[in-house]
Amino acid sequence: MxxxxxxxxxxxxxxxxxxxxxxxxxxxxxxxxxxxxxxGYRPNLAARNLRLGRTRTALLAVPVLNSDFFAGVHAGAARVAARHGFGVVLYPVPADAGSAPDPFASARAALDGVIASSMAPDAVAALRGGELPLVMLDSDPAAHGAAVVNLDVGDGVRQVARHLLALGHRDVLHLGADVDSWTFRVRAGALAEALRDGSVTHRRVTAPLRVDAARDAVADVLGLPAAERPTAVLCDSDVLAAGVLKTARRLGLRVPEDLSVTGFDDLSLATAVEPELTTLRLPAEDVGAHGMRALLALLDGEQPPPVTLPVELVSRGSTATAPARRGAP
Structure with a gap:
């Protein structure tokens, strides 16, 4: 040459x-x-990476693969990674798996860093060996040794609460996810604070993140007489909301005339059900993109500041004015 x-x-x-x-x-x-x-020259990337001590590979650890949200997170991370000559390996770490097994013979030899979405730092300890740069997404901002990119889920719940209160709802059921993670704890706390008015009845039940589990979890409370059952159900996910819609239909309750239902995530499911769900839209691709940028900054020896991304309430047909109750003023 x-x-x-x-x-x-x-x-x-x-x-x-x-x-x-x-x-x-x-x-x-x-x-x-x-x-x-x-x-027709092409660089020998393997040789270059060996010289630089880099693999140009990031691991994106997620709780599940069958989720629009995590697919969006991966798309955003991969887009930014590609611009910098990096690849992103997607790896599922179930919430009940404890400390995740190392998917490689040695994570420190095979990876430059780890991006972990919606899980506790100790769940990814084996993946990073305590040494690799770590970025936590939608996770506890107090995580030590990690850069953090979060969604403002607390504000999102407050948006939903204000929406329901403005429609006249004063008896609200919170269907929480039966998952012990930072994001769901924040949602529960924010909702309790938003509904602390003494004139509002606030109940809470939990269910695993499955349609059938949600359907069964709310059956008893939605089966109460009209004067005793909630007029709105705020769900921690669109999947849970779909289960509530099934129970309402089975009990002969009309949504939204008899019961308002809200979701969380704005998955494709939100517009597949009838009526379409009022829900919170999460900028999943932006989360992944910010996460990858944070990891690149760590690799350059910088400490990126924490990032909190806003979420947006999308009002659709599953919420309406609270029904009048017999004996109410």
Whole structure:
């Protein structure tokens, strides 16, 4: 290539390594690039990574694979990673698996860093070996040794609460996810605070994140006489909300005339059910993109500041004015 461009091997090395500014004339650099194109040159990434001590691979650990949200997180992370010559490996870590098993013979040898979404730091301890840079998404901001990118889930719950209160609902059931994680604890606390008015009845039941589990969890309370049952159900996910809709239909309750239902996530499911769900839209791709940028900053020796992304209430057909109750003023 040096012969083809009429330059020294040192000049070729500087240009191909993108270290030529100020050391090689622009016209000379262009001759080197033209020779590389003519000769079909491709860099040996394996050799370059070995020299730099990098694999240019990030691990994205998620609780489940069958989720629109985590698919969006991966898409956002992969988009930013590709711009910087990185790849992203997606790895599921079930919430009940304890400390995740290392998917490689040695994570420290196979990865440059870990991005973990919606899980506790100790759940990914084995993946990073206590040494790899770590970015936590939708997780406890107090996680030590990790950069954090979060959604403002507390504000999201407050948006839903204000929406229901404005519609006249004063008896609200919270169907919480039966998952011990930071994000769901924040949602429960924010809702309790938002509904602390003495005129509001606030009940809470929990269920695993499955449609059938949600359906069964609310059957008893929705089966109460009209004067005793809640007029609105606020759910921790669209999946849980779908289960509530099934129970309401089985009990002969009309949504939203007899019962308002809200979700969380704005999955594709939210517009597949009838009526379509009022829910919170989470910017999943932005979460992944910010997470990858934070990891790149850590790899460059920087400490990225915490990021909190806003969420948006999307009002659809599953919520309406609270029904009048017999004996109410």
């Amino acid at each position: 040096a012969r083809a461009a009429g330059v020294s091997q040192a000049a070729v090395s500087l240009v191909l390594g993108d270290k030529w500014p100020g050391r090689v004339a622009p016209a000379t650099a262009e001759r080197v690039r033209a020779a590389a194109r003519d000769l």
